[in-house]
Amino acid sequence: xxxxxxxxxxxxxxxxxxxxxxxxxxxxxxxxxxxxxxxxxxxxxxxxxxxxxxxxxxxxxxxxxxxxxxxxxxxxxxxxxxxxxxxxxxxxxxxxxxxxxxxxxxxxxxxxxxxxxxxxxxxxxxxxxxxxxxxxxxxxxxxxxxxxxxxxxxxxxxxxxxxxxxxxxxxxxxxxxxxxxxxxxxxxxxxxxxxxxxxxxxxxxxxxxxxxxxxxxxxxxxxxxxxxxxxxxxxxxxxxxxxxxxxxxxx
Amino acid sequence: xxxxxxxxxxxxxxxxxxxxxxxxxxxxxxxxxxxxxxxxxxxxxxxxxxxxxxxxxxxxxxxxxxxxxxxxxxxxxxxxxxxxxxxxxxxxxxxxxxxxxxxxxxxxxxxxxxxxxxxxxxxxxxxxxxxxxxxxxxxxxxxxxxxxxxxxxxxxxxxxxxxxxxxxxxxxxxxxxxxxxxxxxxxxxxxxxxxxxxxxxxxxxxxxxxxxxxxxxxxxxxxxxxxxxxxxxxxxxxxxxxxxxxxxxxxxxxxxxxxxxxxxxxxxxxxxxxxxxxxxxxxxxxxxxxx
Numbered sequence: 364x365x366x367x368x369x370x371x372x373x374x375x376x377x378x379x380x381x382x383x384x385x386x387x388x389x390x391x392x393x394x395x396x397x398x399x400x401x402x403x404x405x406x407x408x409x410x411x412x413x414x415x416x417x418x419x420x421x422x423x424x425x426x427x428x429x430x431x432x433x434x435x436x437x438x439x440x441x442x443x444x445x446x447x448x449x450x451x452x453x454x455x456x457x458x459x460x461x462x463x464x465x466x467x468x469x470x471x472x473x474x475x476x477x478x479x480x481x482x483x484x485x486x487x488x489x490x491x492x493x494x495x496x497x498x499x500x501x502x503x504x505x506x507x508x509x510x511x512x513x514x515x516x517x518x519x520x521x522x523x524x525x526x527x528x529x530x531x532x533x534x535x536x537x538x539x540x541x542x543x544x545x546x547x548x549x550x551x552x553x554x555x556x557x558x559x560x561x562x563x564x565x566x567x568x569x570x571x572x573x574x575x576x577x578x579x580x581x582x583x584x585x586x587x588x589x590x591x592x593x594x595x596x597x598x599x600x601x602x603x604x605x606x607x608x609x610x611x612x613x614x
Numbered sequence: 615x616x617x618x619x620x621x622x623x624x625x626x627x628x629x630x631x632x633x634x635x636x637x638x639x640x641x642x643x644x645x646x647x648x649x650x651x652x653x654x655x656x657x658x659x660x661x662x663x664x665x666x667x668x669x670x671x672x673x674x675x676x677x678x679x680x681x682x683x684x685x686x687x688x689x690x691x692x693x694x695x696x697x698x699x700x701x702x703x704x705x706x707x708x709x710x711x712x713x714x715x716x717x718x719x720x721x722x723x724x725x726x727x728x729x730x731x732x733x734x735x736x737x738x739x740x741x742x743x744x745x746x747x748x749x750x751x752x753x754x755x756x757x758x759x760x761x762x763x764x765x766x767x768x769x770x771x772x773x774x775x776x777x778x779x780x781x782x783x784x785x786x787x788x789x790x791x792x793x794x795x796x797x798x799x800x801x802x803x804x805x806x807x808x809x810x811x812x813x814x815x816x817x818x819x820x821x822x823x824x825x826x827x828x829x830x831x832x833x834x835x836x837x838x839x840x841x842x843x844x845x846x847x848x849x850x851x852x853x854x855x856x857x858x859x860x861x862x863x864x865x866x867x868x869x870x871x872x873x874x875x876x877x878x879x880x881x882x883x884x885x886x887x888x889x890x891x892x893x894x895x896x897x898x899x900x901x902x903x904x905x
Binding site: 366381391415416417418419420423424425426427428429430431434436437438439441443452455456457458459460461477478479480481482483485486487488489490491494495496497499500501502557558559560561562563564571573574576 | 615671672673674675677678680681682683684686687688689690691694739742743744745746801802803805807808809810811813814815816817818819820821822823824826827828829830832833834896897898901902
């Protein structure tokens with residue numbers, strides 16, 4: 364049924380720390396590796412070794428530049444996957460009931476044997492979290508590694524999503540947001556965890572931690588460490604070069 | 615949004631077909647025998663043809679029947695149910711007119727209303743999407759009605775009514791474009807709200823997440839086709855509304871004039887429906903710094 368549950372027992376999701384992410388794309392690769400060989404249809408690539416390769420991924424890392432006038436620009440690496448929204452618009456538009464949100468843990472999933480590949484759920488998602496698999500004609504999306512987190516056949520340390528398990532920077536955290544004492548809830552509260560595009564009213568579960576402010580090295584016009592030496596630099600050149608400079612200016 | 619031929623053909627043709635069914639259902643005209651067969655054949659060919667075209671863009675069309683199940687929540691599902699109900703109810707009415715020279719007005723009225731309901735559900739598939747502000751305007755369903763009724767009246771040979779509706783449609787479509795142009799900005803979306811980084815400064819994409827293209831860019835971020843949008847709008851308005859209305863108002867109405875008016879309307883209809891998709895900006899483009 365594509366009606367959304369009123370409430371879910373758990374709210375499993377991710378905290379993504381934009382201050383810590385180094386943009387290495389390891390989460391993208393490990394996500395692809397795990398999810399191409401486990402739950403559901405493989406994540407296909409088309410023309411993988413050709414001129415125009417295109418493939419299905421459940422996780423993508425953008426890189427942004429953030430700039431305030433008169434300040435040094437800041438680079439922010441920005442991993443983006445399904446946010447497992449509480450008011451998931453992708454679920455209610457589904458005509459077949461293939462898309463659903465689980466009552467027990469809030470994970471949004473696609474039952475691929477019911478998916479007709481109409482693509483309307485991808486149209487309804489503001490975050491670009493859903494991609495149609497070109498080989499299978501079914502919609503693929505993040506499962507929060509539902510086949511890892513409850514999997515008794517793998518070591519306990521691995522029972523977290525593949526992207527979280529592999530992140531070398533510790534920028535990704537997995538937990539239950541319904542529990543105010545969980546480490547993800549506390550982390551999000553302490554660091555001002557934010558929703559993406561809140562004006563879409565999708566009520567995402569995942570939270571993004573904003574980058575910490577950078578030390579401002581240009582605020583007073585001086586670079587503190589080298590400033591004493593730089594002060595002595597002549598502002599005008601004398602001698603032949605000075606004459607040449609002035610002559611060329613006039614010319 | 616990617617202006618896929620399958621969805622353009624689907625929305626344009628099925629709108630015309632269900633518009634014609636509305637007029638037939640209410641007895642404008644009420645043909646009998648072979649003439650009735652001709653009218654209903656055209657209406658069903660357009661309606662069913664449009665629906666079949668829409669299945670062409672499915673990844674797994676063999677499971678299309680499953681799409682009738684979620685009518686409680688999904689407008690796409692409701693559209694399928696409404697379309698099939700219309701076609702079934704109107705079939706009873708059509709059989710009465712074609713084979714028994716007898717009108718069953720109750721079936722006609724019910725079928726006519728269901729035809730309008732089908733057009734409404736089609737419009738809601740697009741109108742419901744908050745992710746595409748240009749479609750998420752109250753005018754979208756009004757426009758779908760206007761297209762279906764104007765085109766339906768033209769197909770039904772109701773010349774004077776068609777002329778008035780075509781002029782009304784032209785005005786509404788023009789207003790729709792003007793309102794649509796402001797919709798994205800009015801909705802308050804920006805790369806800053808998309809990334810949540812607005813408090814740190816002005817955001818731009820430094821590097822994309824993938825060197826090639828992907829499904830999202832191919833399906834949702836269509837930027838190339840808008841270059842000639844203003845000219846196409848003008849051509850669309852003239853061909854879909856003004857030329858056919860002028861023909862119907864100023865020339866003695868006959869089969870030939872109706873046919874020319876219809877041909878002109880079809881050209882404009884397809885251009886405007888292409889613009890409907892090509893000009894629609896999806897908010898996911900913000901993540902790619904593309905609109």
